[in-house]
Amino acid sequence: MNPSEQILLRHLTLVVVIKLVLITALWWAFIRDAKVPVDPGAMAAQVVTPASAKQHTTSGETHGQ
Numbered sequence: 001m002n003p004s005e006q007i008l009l010r011h012l013t014l015v016v017v018i019k020l021v022l023i024t025a026l027w028w029a030f031i032r033d034a035k036v037p038v039d040p041g042a043m044a045a046q047v048v049t050p051a052s053a054k055q056h057t058t059s060g061e062t063h064g065q
Contacts (some may be wrong), residue, residue: 003007
């Protein structure tokens with residue numbers, strides 16, 4: 001490996017490490033404490049509902065017509 005390739009590898013490694021640190025810091029600051037409450041009854045209703053009832057079919061019309 002020649003010196004220019006070593007420098008490039010060092011710079012790319014540094015950039016990846018900095019990005020990982022920034023992503024981790026953003027997650028820690030903004031997302032870590034975010035919780036989504038899940039209602040077991042509502043979740044069970046979504047899972048049990050037949051697929052045909054979930055799908056919305058159109059007769060070829062576009063929205064707003």
